[in-house]
Amino acid sequence: MPDHSSVSRSFDVIIAGAGPVGLFLACELRLAGVSVLVLERAQTPYSPLKKLPFGMRGLSVPTIEAFYRRGLLNQLAAPLRDAKPGALPRRQAGHFAGIPFDYDKIDSSKWAYRLPSPADGNMSAEMLGIEEVLASRAETIGVEIRRGVGVEGFTQTANGVTVHAGDRSFKGRWLVGCDGGRSIVRKAGGFSFIGTDPEFTGYSVEVDMADPKKLKLGRQLTPTGLYFQTQPGHFGMLEFDGGAFHRSGSITLEQVQAVLRRVSQTDVTLTALHVATSWTDRAQQATAYRQGCVLLAGDAAHIHAPLGGQGLNLGIGDAMNLGWKLAATVRGEAPDGLLDSYFAERHPVGAQVLDWSRAQVAVMRPTPQARAMAAIIRDLIGTRDGATYFAERVWNVSMRYDLGGDHPLLGRSTPDFEFADGTRLAALMADGRGLLIDFDVDASLRLLAEGWRGRLRYVACGARDRLGLSALLVRPDGVVAWLSESTPDLEEAAKAVVRWFGPPA
Template identity: 60%
Template sequence: MPTIPPYDVIIVGAGPVGLLLSCELRLAHCSVLVLEQAPHPHSPFKQAPFGIRGLNIPSLEALQRRGLLDAVTASLHSDSAPSASRPPWMQHARRPGGHFAGMQFFQDQIDTAAWPYRLPSNASESMPTTMERLESVLAQRAADLGVELRRGVRVTDIAQWLEGVLVQAGDVQLQASWLVGCDGGRSQIRNTAGFDFVGTEPEFTGYSVEVELENSSVLTPGRHYTDTGMYTFQPPGTIAMVAFDGGAFHGSTPITAEHVQTVLRRVSGTNATVQSLQLAATWTDRARQTTSYRKGRVLLAGDAAHIHSPLGGQGLNLGIGDAMNLGWKLAATVHGDAPPDLLDSYTAERHPVGAQVLDWSRAQVALMRPSAATRALASIVHDLIATRDGATYFADRVWGATLRYDLDDPHPLVGRSAPDFALADGSTLAVHLQTGQGLLLELDTAAPLRGMAMGWQGRLSYIASRAADELGLRSLLVRPDGIVAWVADGVAQQEPAAAAIQRWFGPPQR
């Protein structure tokens, strides 16, 4: 079989996670090949309405820190966008901030002052986009950076050894130092590499359908819980519904208009009649996660590492967080700059976040079950979410406003996203992260650490500048993914600063 010269990294899957990861690796000058089984990226389920996704704060900050935020959110966030292509909630006077099992909380209820170390920015609250728009922007950026992307390629087998991975794609063998599976919930890479994938089995089959109804007036617009399930209806024919059948129908047989009508009548308790079926897809609440995101030289990100129901739209955001966390760490490992345990910190930091999202999804399913006890519990949660403290709590969880990694440092900012300081020259911190390097920032004109970053040139940038609001801080070390790795409240000392830099960026250049 022919052998293609090796790459630093092969990524399987050209969805948002795989594309963003490829961009992160190319920013660090790794050679990257992306393989995608689908021959083209187009799908009606990536367009509005089914393709609309809410991006949480960490996702928006990731895009902002790479100069991609405006391009990704412009099409739906713009007031001039056609109303038919915008989420229904964006057309209401009182703007919802999100929901938990269909129970909405609103922007005007949220107390953002409860979230320390957050400064106003374009990434301060959840925003919508479509999967199509996000993938298009990321694919263009990947092409601009020199990522090689091959579509219509199916991986059939992989083998790894001490120094690399062999990927079988059709009649071609491809070699790389590392392989990352970003190939979705049914990941071929995960299955072939033998990752443990543990969790809970589904309780329902969910349906997303676009239909033509003979008598749409029998359905009430909005979300409705019934004695047999749940359905949402957006006229004239956009329907999502849940049937608690243990996930029996998902992927079992083709979806027909007759079947959709049967389920719709059972769940809604009406005589709704489906004249024709334009689009249909099913999904479940199966919730599983790999016990580790790495096995030798094979890593997983996105749905390949964790699956759960799409309730609340957390899956895309979880995958974007995986890509941002993994990209710079894998690049440093490729270049030999990484501390010995840097790549292991990917699982250590992201696995708990994934586990939390899976439980968040399970909790929503528990409030959707068609029983009197569930409706009583949901009523109590509804009352709580309607309070200011409740709305703030749920917004924090849905938006990821105070997400924090445990980096073994007691300072409350370490492990959190860096504040987007407005610096004296008119720039913001986010702009200075667009190169994909880390940042040593001194909000101190005395600048006792000036010159220190020279030992990590190419991996770490340095800025000394005052800021409009310095939050009582003097110096910060920010990782390439925007996470604060070290803070000095008082005068910065070179010794602890150097130790923190070496922990995350390896030894200085000689």
């Protein structure tokens, strides 16, 4: 039995998992001065599945905004600027169940309270590149990352957790499981994880073929499933077998060839297997994201089919929402209920994404009923209103938390205001603080903000387009928490600040 008697130094927060979600959360916590240890089972972050073409991920608007507001977007986009011309087609803006919608059909004018921004639209990035950018930032600002040290379990007391990893133990006030769909933290913590069973086994493979001309490029729906060949020899395949093969054994050349023959309905012959992994459309979600001093984020909290890259985006949204709330709790500055709002806000978003994934699977089934539905969606998505709707959902442009109040901007991502001095709002959020923006330069608002100096940045400046607002409060995650269209009600403004930032110092 491992000897856990020797406990290493203590940390405010221990994070299990050094994927994008764990690393982004670590950066958020460290920005707020919290000590963070990240434990990762894998010895190295490098994997062929994280590199192109398998590692390509579509990023939604909230994810792009998160990187933009923390000053990381240019680093993330740099490899894309160096990509070969034509490698990233711009006409196709996304898809639903493989049915594409185009940029030229999207009417972004229907999205009220958005302003032009470098974070507009969507973009793609390589998973390995995302992790490299985040790991570099994390280590630069003082996050400790230990690779080859996987969490095996933990013990929890009223004062924190002791995390067991190999023959060592680490003490933390909080533990966050960002360790994927098979999360050890979730299982050891006894979190309930419920949902729907899979309908298919999916495969991502790189192969050599004796007769490559037998299979077309692109997405091909067949009577038995579908395959999509992004470039010669690089395949994704779906076989509607109820998820029977997933993790039932090692993936061999013979197995891949048999599946590809069944799905493509050809006698294609494979000569070599270089990369192979399987996955399913199982859709499950934790019924709670917190138990005591243990929290879940990313795939540890919810899993679904990787259709359209929604999993990564959902996880980054979790990290952006949780980071500042957990940091305020660690520092003893959090108002009552702040940490509970993480689950209240993010669980409904996760449930919606799971249903979006289930809907896509229903349309992709190899049945006459599904094909009839796909034909209707293809007609709808080809219209201007249809493309706009699907873009809004896929890009998550319209995400809104229920914070109370009727104004359509309340609970949504703040617009990227361009101030009179040329500064953009996003540039003021790189340090992870909230903003109290005063377009009319009201002395009383300045005085109010003094009580939260260090937690809240007061910004008094006009803007090129202020969207009819006189003032607004922006949380550290970029969500509008209060606003005024006329002379601000100081009592209401103070209540909003206390609600999200706690009592004044």
